[in-house]
Amino acid sequence: MSVLASADREDVPSHAIDLSALSQSSTRLSLDRESPCINVRGFNLFYSEKQALKDINLVLPEKRVTAFIGPSGCGKSTLLRCFNRMNDLIDGVRIEGKITLHEENIFDKGVNVSELRRRIGMVFQKPNPFPKSIYENVAYGLRIQGVNDRRTLDAVVEKSLQSAALWDEVKDRLNDNALGLSGGQAQRLVIARAIAIEPEVVLLDEPCSALDPISTLKIEELIYELKDRFTIIIVTHNMQQAARVSDYTAYMYLGEMIEFTDTSTLFTNPSQKMTEDYITGRYG
Structure with missing residues (x-):
């Protein structure tokens, strides 16, 4: 029975999740039938003596969209940054356990971290286009890899901007400075830059938190389109967005990882009372 439809529960706050927003596909999904992409086992992370992640275990399926939700400070973004080892840049970080990408341990000593970050791209909370032209922003990753053939670059730039639903808006001003784009356009440009090098995984750390509702809708539509090509993991404070x-x-x-399941089940029939309390707005 849906936690939101239970007649014997106290009234649900008005900001509780709208079940009509749930992805239609999520009702037919099962982790048992998915191909694993990222596997997290017994994972702990410490900032000096403070433990930020506690015995995390989960398998993230390939070419699906997985959302991390929870109150501020719960470890969502910290876990996300582990997948491409961005936390390596923070002094005093210590880890225990294992994270694999297609069965390769990303923390093995022989791992090329730059190559790992090519395979697992990341888009941050605030759009961060480079102070270069729109064209050069998208071509940047390819140039770093030594690709300088103009036809190749032109094709990838156009394809990436089309995939990011930005091409029609910027095709006549590719040489303009990217810093002149609106917030929503800049975030889509950053996504185009991330996917231009064909990563296996795209990490989105609250990508819409600084955007207006119309720009947010465009990003959400983009996420839906991109999941056919990439595994996508998104951190969001917006439960409606997670549902969509x-x-x-x-x-x-x-x-701690309290609950992980298909989106429809988590929002309509969670197995943990803590999850139910959070999604119905009783705390958080």
Whole structure:
């Protein structure tokens, strides 16, 4: 029975999740039938003596959208940054456990971290286009890899901007400075830059938090289109957004993975009371 439809529960706050927003596909999904992409086992992370992630275990399916939800400070973004080892840049970070990408341990000593970050791209909360032309922003990753053939670059730039639903808006001003784009356009440009080098995974850390509703809708539509090509993991404080865009959802609290299942089940029939309390607005 849906936690939101239970007649014997106290009234649900008005900001509780709208079940009509749930992805239609999520009702037919099962983790048992998915191909694994990222596997997290017994994972702990410490900032000096403070433990930020506690015994995380989950398998993230390939070419699906997984959302991480939970209150501020619960460890969502910290876990996300582990997947491409962005936390390596923070002094005092210590880890235990294992994370694999297609069965390769990303923390093995022989791992090329630059190559890992090519395979797992990331888009941050605030759009961060480079102070270059729109064209050179998208071509940047390819140039770093030594690709300088103009025809190749032209084709990839156009394809990436089309995939990011930005081509029609910028095709006549590719040489303009990217810093002149609106917030929503800049975020789509950053996504185009990330996918231009064909990563296996795209990490989105609250990609719509600084955007207006119309720009947010465009990003959400883009996420839906891109999941046919990429595994997408999104951190969001917006539960309506998680319901709209994700196939699977993980709820975290104080560094622990409380529940992880298909999005429809998590929002309509969660197995943990803590999850139910959060999604119905009783706290968080």
